[in-house]
Amino acid sequence: MKPIKTLKALVGIFLIVGLLNEDVGALSQAKNFAGKYTWVNGRQMYFEQYGKGRPVVFLHGGAGSIDQSFSQQIPNFAKTHHIIAIEQIGHGHTPDANIPFAYRQMAEDTAALLRQLNIQNADIVGWSDGGNLALLIARFHPDLVRRLVVSGANSRLVGLEPSEIKRISESAPEELADRLGLSSKVAYAEMSPDGGDHWPQVAKKIWDLWLTPVVLTPEDLAAIQAPTLVAAGDTDVIPIDHTVEIYQSLPHARLLVLPNTGHDTFNSAATTFNPIILSFIDTP
Secondary structure: OOOOOOOHHHHHHHHOOOOOOOOOHHHHHHHHHHEEEEEEOOEEEEEEEEOOOOEEEEEOOOOOOHHHHHOOOHHHHOOOOEEEEEEOOOOOOOOOOOOOOOHHHHHHHHHHHHHHOOOOOEEEEEEOHHHHHHHHHHHHOHHHEEEEEEEOOOOEOOOOOHHHHHHHHOOOHHHHHHHOOHHHHHHHHHHOOOOHHHHHHHHHHHHHHHOOOEOOOHHHHHOOOOOEEEEEEOOOOOOHHHHHHHHHHOOOEEEEEEOOOOOOHHHHOHHHHHHHHHHHHHOO
16 A cells, blocks of 8 residues: 655645735636637537646536636736636536536546647646546546646545435435535526526536546556645545545555645635645646
């Protein structure tokens, strides 16, 4: 079993504060100039670009958007990097399509969009479902990836009892939409070109996606050669032992468990997490 490596080279970074003093509203103010649509695999996808430098791709969490996932990263990272942030089918500003949500399809859509933009050898930062996609892209499109940062990722279905899985799979779309909370409903209505009434249908597809039995096999993870920072909160909804399992399956990985932090690492632990991410991806 691979031992857990400490982030000795990054320990001093935990003392860095104040990186996020700038108004995160800068991201929203710039959106009208940065946001674009393009056709990918016969469907429209929304993406945003900011800054110049080595490319960094941001992949949002499930049921979320660019703003909801990375408003505390993009304005600062764009000072020194070319940021590409992508919203998946049925998420954020990207319209839904008449297909189920599937991690592999989302990864293929993302890879195709990056190739349209002539992006290669990028650092990919993914949260939750976005972390799953980052790992899939590194597995099946290694030329697109330089380094990975994933937080709250899962390689298989974890944390749910069989009875709960059955109940979710049989629940009505409206009930599943309620389980995602009012804030998700409001954010979707504000951003989606499909309108708020479509939210229950998207919520149903999101929950079905989350019930995917296997996202990546241990053999898939072992084939990923990109250096990877595997992160999680110490009270993450993804069990810590599963995060460690992912870390131990990757050939070139480091593990970071953020203290006093849940699943929402990019927002609730941004002052700690951001300088660690930047140090990791900027290491020669």
